[in-house]
Amino acid sequence: MNVQDKIREQLGKDKIVLYMKGNPQVPQCGFSAKASQMLSSCGAKFASYDVLSDPELRQGLKDFSHWPTFPQLYIGGELVGGCDIMTELYQKGELQQLVAKAQGQAA
Amino acid sequence: MYMPEDIQQLIAQGLPGARVEVAGDGHHFEALVVSDQFTGKSTLQRHQMVYRTLGTKMGNEIHALSIKALAPGE
Numbered sequence: 810m811n812v813q814d815k816i817r818e819q820l821g822k823d824k825i826v827l828y829m830k831g832n833p834q835v836p837q838c839g840f841s842a843k844a845s846q847m848l849s850s851c852g853a854k855f856a857s858y859d860v861l862s863d864p865e866l867r868q869g870l871k872d873f874s875h876w877p878t879f880p881q882l883y884i885g886g887e888l889v890g891g892c893d894i895m896t897e898l899y900q901k902g903e904l905q906q907l908v909a910k911a912q913g914q915a916a
Numbered sequence: 917m918y919m920p921e922d923i924q925q926l927i928a929q930g931l932p933g934a935r936v937e938v939a940g941d942g943h944h945f946e947a948l949v950v951s952d953q954f955t956g957k958s959t960l961q962r963h964q965m966v967y968r969t970l971g972t973k974m975g976n977e978i979h980a981l982s983i984k985a986l987a988p989g990e
Contacts, residue, residue, distance in 0.1 A: 840980065871975065875964050875967070875968070876963075876967065877970075877972075877974035877975035878974060878975045878980065878981075879975075888960065889960070890960050890963065891963075893963070893982050893983065894959055894960060894963065897959065
């Protein structure tokens with residue numbers, strides 16, 4: 810299975826997916842840490858993947874989303890954005906709505 | 917190491933006619949980009965347009981770039 814299929818499979822398994830450096834318990838980068846904390850404070854149940862431990866996944870994601878940095882947040886298989894956009898959405902209360910809607914659909 | 921002027925030039929070349937201001941410490945940068953090409957585009961699309969002007973440098977030589985992408989009048 811090539812990496813693009815692997816990404817599609819991962820995005821199909823969970824409604825909310827965060828590709829980050831490290832993991833929520835031990836983030837390896839400030840932006841990744843902030844992103845996972847924001848999701849947790851929204852009450853999101855999300856899958857996270859550590860791109861530092863999988864260089865092929867890391868490059869594959871850059872091609873897949875045309876987004877060159879991490880973290881990358883996907884909701885419903887769609888790229889929402891990186892830490893900047895998540896912060897903007899969070900401050901406007903929109904990240905909370907996206908999470909609730911995604912999890913509402915999942916429930 | 918990258919300087920703000922290098923990034924400012926790359927973005928300006930990639931988005932002709934845009935007003936571009938960049939500040940930064942060599943690793944983390946902030947960019948203000950005003951372009952009529954952003955009109956009607958989402959924040960995500962605008963950021964992707966800016967990243968595209970930086971090619972493979974983003975995420976490699978340039979660790980972090982926070983972007984404020986506005987259409988004229990915003």
